[in-house]
């Protein structure tokens with residue numbers, strides 16, 4: 217049976233997650249030691265990006281190449297694929313799928329990756345679909361939490377920023393809900409709250425969560441804080457301007473970071489809004505060297521996690537069969 221990686225609600229199995237992380241550890245060590253991991257020569261990954269990407273595209277392509285696989289596709293699929301001529305995504309896949317072994321897709325529409333999976337006879341990996349899901353980001357996020365905090369259970373974990381228009385928060389929230397005893401704190405202005413569907417999922421799973429717009433009261437108790445940018449491309453520009461006005465009350469400054477526990481971490485999926493928010497970034501630049509800030513390590517962890525995932529898909533090993541059904 218073909219398994220796809222579309223939504224983190226598929227990733228409930230702890231053996232899957234732990235197995236993937238152990239595999240990622242090995243690939244990370246091999247990269248560090250300069251050892252060759254090219255065990256999948258002859259495989260082909262098709263990378264189809266209908267939306268801009270820096271980190272995800274670079275690390276997926278590198279992961280494939282470090283495993284010995286070839287990468288084909290386009291990073292400007294909106295213009296350079298036949299979608300430009302009016303072709304549907306389904307037709308594009310049906311017409312090309314003999315040419316590759318795995319499809320990695322990023323698309324601006326919610327649900328596009330699932331639509332691709334429904335017609336595909338090759339594994340589809342969602343590299344971000346609209347405002348919906350970004351499962352490999354959530355995997356590298358949890359891997360980073362495990363690496364930096366030594367555990368993924370019994371955490372007090374906060375999310376701050378635009379929680380309604382981003383896909384990374386949604387994917388990570390589901391994954392953290394699959395662990396044990398995590399308490400989640402959602403910090404945002406009222407207009408950027410997480411959607412009801414996720415809150416209901418958390419309630420059903422018995423996960424304790426809290427919603428607040430008062431970041432300073434929460435910071436001292438958190439083990440980890442996940443900061444996100446305002447997804448200005450998904451909201452009206454007047455709304456962006458308006459919300460920016462009072463937004464400094466959520467920004468991570470040195471002063472705020474120092475309110476956190478000594479061993480706590482500050483994460484961000486990147487990119488940080490700097491240029492677009494005219495001097496009001498959600499994380500101030502001087503934070504980059506702060507001991508709590510782990511976002512560059514987090515981003516670099518994308519490589520070994522994506523190697524582990526591609527290896528799982530290429531070899532169709534035990535882990536592959538632990539990937540759940542698409543909801």
Ligand code: NCD
Pocket residue numbers: 271272344350353382383384445485486487
């Ligand atoms: C994120 C995305 O594309 O959803 N970036 C990424 O892949 N690391 C986050 C974002 O764009 O805000």
